[in-house]
Amino acid sequence: MFMTEPTHIEQTRRLVTAIPGPKSVALGERRHRVVSAGAGTLAPVYMEQGSGAVLVDVDGNQFVDLGCGIGVTTIGHAHPAVRSASDRQLAKLSHTLFTVTPHVPYVELCERLAQIVPGDHQKKSILVNSGAEAVENAVKIARKFTGRQVILALEHAFHGRTSLTMSMTYRPWPEREGLGPLMADVRSVPSSYPYRDGHSGEEAALRTIDHIERHIGASSVAALFVEPIQGDGGVIIPASGYLRALAAFCRENGILFVADEIQAGIARTGAWYSIEHEGVIPDLVTTAKGLAGGLPLAAVTGRADVMDSVQPGGIGGTFGGNPAAAASALAVLDLIQEDRLLERASHVERLIREYTAGWVAKYEIVGEVRGRGAMFGIELVEPSTGRPAAGSLTAVISHCIENGVIALDSGTWDNVLRIMPSVLIEDALLKDALSVIEIAIEIANSTALADRRLEP
Known part of the structure; x- marks a missing residue:
């Protein structure tokens, strides 16, 4: 067994307001008055603290962080x-x-x-x-x-x-x-x-x-x-x-x-x-x-x-x-x-591979799931054509944020969901976050198939 990191915040996903919450909305209004529009952000939520693989916003919502500030907090937030x-x-x-x-x-x-x-x-x-x-x-x-x-x-x-x-x-x-x-x-x-x-x-x-x-x-x-x-x-x-x-x-x-x-x-x-x-x-x-x-x-x-x-x-x-x-x-x-974190990263890889193993066959918008260690990409494509599906990625990320999971966009065509958790993320927390991603993909897949049926 691997040791998980010491944390001062319960390692669980928890939403107590709509996303974004009222305090994040207010901060967003302040931000637009003083921060350059060139410094864009993926999620409209403002973080107050973090511990382990969980971020807590100013409204008290707890998010599973599968982005790590694009790979920065590999050992988690606020490690002692x-x-x-x-x-x-x-x-x-x-x-x-x-x-x-x-x-x-x-x-x-x-x-x-x-x-x-x-x-x-x-x-x-x-x-x-x-x-x-x-x-x-x-x-x-x-x-x-x-x-x-x-x-x-x-x-x-x-x-x-x-x-x-x-x-x-x-x-x-x-x-x-x-x-x-x-x-x-x-x-x-x-x-x-x-x-x-x-x-x-x-x-x-x-x-x-x-x-x-x-x-x-x-x-x-x-x-x-x-x-x-x-x-x-x-x-x-x-x-x-x-x-x-x-x-x-x-x-x-x-x-x-x-x-x-x-x-x-x-x-x-x-x-x-x-x-x-x-x-x-x-x-x-x-x-x-x-x-x-x-x-x-x-x-x-x-x-x-x-x-x-x-x-x-x-x-x-x-x-x-x-x-x-x-x-x-x-x-x-x-x-x-x-703490043998090289091995721990390989453990995270096995968990992600096991959880996503059937996604390419199950969901037509999933072209490929690929990665190493705690660094994975899920390429989203249009059913039948295989062309990059940027719209599906936008929908998946929005669903994830609204349900307490931070994942990243990537890809030359903006169609690859990027997952980069801490290597010390708890197994149950990672599986919970992946379950949110799968629901988001299932919804986006149904939408894409419906849109295809409507095409002339």
């Missing part, structure tokens, strides 16, 4: 180990810019990252604030080391919303629309999407490599950035062998292979990093979301020779590696190791 580590560090030292006067937690965390990032080679790290900042620094490091300029990203990728990282992000809406110009020398190349393209890993890799060679030129490429599991793209897991073939191509052509593990890393998929499932050793790895248990922290870790190629002062930032955030990350890594 993270709180204690952060409090102890804040009592000693709240901030000092590492590039002026360094501090202990920064060094200790880089030591730990060198141990857990794949590969037996010497590794070094820098600590920054966010996933997008980690990707930007990885781009700078790759360009400096190789002396090349072109950066490659895969179709359906999401690497961030800054000017550089949105240029690496695949779809134009909403991440790029009207926010250009895009950065030069960033190119998108074909990827592996088994459900949609039907290619084997070898076939998909040949297509990607041919595109690079014929349309870009391998000798001009500094780095290829890949998400081993494309989270925002729709929880897309490439066909077996695809990433190994790309990594081999990169080695042969002096291209750095960068694993963007911002969403899938740090124990979410049953391994420290999701690239481990593919048997690939990256040159650079970016880490963020789940690293510090909810505090803002990110890292770039990679080959020592690559990381040392940048001159002092070329990378870093004021708040990067904040002492309290770094101390919290150390507590997270201890917890993962001591």
Whole structure:
């Protein structure tokens, strides 16, 4: 048996008002007066506290959190180990810019990252604030080391919303629309999407490599950035062998292979990093979301020779590696190791697979259920045609929110329901949340079938 996390809120779904409740409605009105419309939100409910896998809004409604702030609270909300580590560090030292006067937690965390990032080679790290900042620094490091300029990203990728990282992000809406110009020398190349393209890993890799060679030129490429599991793209897991073939191509052509593990890393998929499932050793790895248990922290870790190629002062930032955030990350890594959370993530995967096993056959709008560990996607499609069904996803998410479950949208066509619970979610709570999702899918399936019968 696995231990569930200590919690101070009962781990159950409970609704005491309509959704949204009156206090959330009032806060929504205040929000629209002072918060940019560009900072959109999925659910019209305002959270006041959280513990474990449960969020409580300002009206007292309790939601099962299957989003984790898009993969951040992998060990749950307000975990005592993270709180204690952060409090102890804040009592000693709240901030000092590492590039002026360094501090202990920064060094200790880089030591730990060198141990857990794949590969037996010497590794070094820098600590920054966010996933997008980690990707930007990885781009700078790759360009400096190789002396090349072109950066490659895969179709359906999401690497961030800054000017550089949105240029690496695949779809134009909403991440790029009207926010250009895009950065030069960033190119998108074909990827592996088994459900949609039907290619084997070898076939998909040949297509990607041919595109690079014929349309870009391998000798001009500094780095290829890949998400081993494309989270925002729709929880897309490439066909077996695809990433190994790309990594081999990169080695042969002096291209750095960068694993963007911002969403899938740090124990979410049953391994420290999701690239481990593919048997690939990256040159650079970016880490963020789940690293510090909810505090803002990110890292770039990679080959020592690559990381040392940048001159002092070329990378870093004021708040990067904040002492309290770094101390919290150390507590997270201890917890993962001591409480066998890699195994726990695999346990969550088995539960989700067992519960959803018959959905493709039972519901015509479910095209595929796919995932690893505590990271799953349910692709919703139009019956008969198989085309992406964005409307069905909207209906499913709305039903879930109205019934106390927070799940996420994803996919290039906005048609993939994304499930990313804490790996420490209680079994009964996860099954309860999945039952809500199934009811939502059943309703959406009936609607889609009725609409099809009405078509001329």
